Amino acid sequence: MKSISEFIKLFVSGSFKQRCNTTTIIILYFVILTSTAYANPPYTFSSGQTAKSSEVNANFAYVNYGNIVLKDGNGNEVGSFVGSSDAMAMVLNSNGYLFELVMDPPGNRGQVRSQYIYFSSDNCTGTAYIDGSNFSGTVVSDGSGHLYYAAKNVLPATITYSSDYFNGCSNGSHTVIALPALPNDTSVTGIPSLSFTLPLSVGRR
Numbered sequence: 001m002k003s004i005s006e007f008i009k010l011f012v013s014g015s016f017k018q019r020c021n022t023t024t025i026i027i028l029y030f031v032i033l034t035s036t037a038y039a040n041p042p043y044t045f046s047s048g049q050t051a052k053s054s055e056v057n058a059n060f061a062y063v064n065y066g067n068i069v070l071k072d073g074n075g076n077e078v079g080s081f082v083g084s085s086d087a088m089a090m091v092l093n094s095n096g097y098l099f100e101l102v103m104d105p106p107g108n109r110g111q112v113r114s115q116y117i118y119f120s121s122d123n124c125t126g127t128a129y130i131d132g133s134n135f136s137g138t139v140v141s142d143g144s145g146h147l148y149y150a151a152k153n154v155l156p157a158t159i160t161y162s163s164d165y166f167n168g169c170s171n172g173s174h175t176v177i178a179l180p181a182l183p184n185d186t187s188v189t190g191i192p193s194l195s196f197t198l199p200l201s202v203g204r205r
Contacts, residue, residue, distance in 0.1 A: 067205045070101070072110075073197035081202055088113055089200070095190030097149065099139040101200070110196045114143040118161035118178055124169040132156035132177030139184065143167040145194045147184030154179050 070078040070091050078101070079093035087104035100113035117140075120126035130140055130150055137152035143166045159178050163171045186192050 069203055069205055071201050071203055073199050076197075077205075078196055078200070093190050095188070096152065097137050097139050097189045097191065098135055099191065101196065103200075110198050110200055111194055112139060112141045112147060112191070114166065115140040117142045117148055117165045117181065118159070118176065119163045119165065120159070120161060122162050122171050124163045124165045126162070128181045128183070129159060129161060129176075129178035130181045132179055134179060136179060138179075139189050139191050140181075141194055147189075147191060147194060148181040149184055149189050149191075150179040150181050151188075 068081045070081045070089060072078055077094075079091040081089060082092050082098075083090040084103075087102065088100040089103055090098065090100050092098050102108040102111045102113060115131060115134075117124075118129040118131075120129075128148055130138065130148060134140070134150060136150055136154050139147055139149040141147055156177050156179050158175060160173060160175045161178070162173055163169055164174075184191060
């Protein structure tokens with residue numbers, strides 16, 4: 001039987017993703033969190049023992065799932081590993097922005113997830129939007145290497161867009177729930193480019 005750490009490595013490598021459905025991945029994720037978080041806390045206490053507040057706080061800090069991080073091939077921290085589904089690893093970085101990295105297919109591994117970008121005017125001009133199913137403070141790609149982000153303080157609203165972009169621009173009017181978005185600004189999002197250096201790995205702070 002494989003250990004929890006081995007399962008995490010398998011997830012990052014993508015080697016078992018195609019054999020698991022989304023529900024299985026989500027369940028496994030929570031098993032990983034609870035199992036790894038409580039496996040070896042810094043302090044243990046016995047009945048009747050007086051616990052110092054510093055020791056209790058250290059244990060709480062240890063079980064914080066934010067201590068499980070994703071690192072790039074250079075050993076740099078990409079962000080906290082917070083979940084997964086549909087061959088994607090969800091990451092929250094130190095700037096407080098959320099994004100998903102492709103784990104499968106291997107050719108796109110390490111890239112920020114692509115989504116349709118909606119525009120208020122024809123020919124993919126005017127105000128940009130991303131799908132309203134995203135959280136505020138999310139970064140996505142347009143499928144051609146350009147990143148867009150929804151600021152942390154924006155709210156979803158019903159809009160009618162005139163064009164959309166995904167590997168190319170298409171004109172057409174549709175009504176959707178969406179978040180206003182801006183072209184990526186590294187100083188805001190902390191995400192420098194579309195892709196992160198491989199291989200990706202999971203570890204602890």
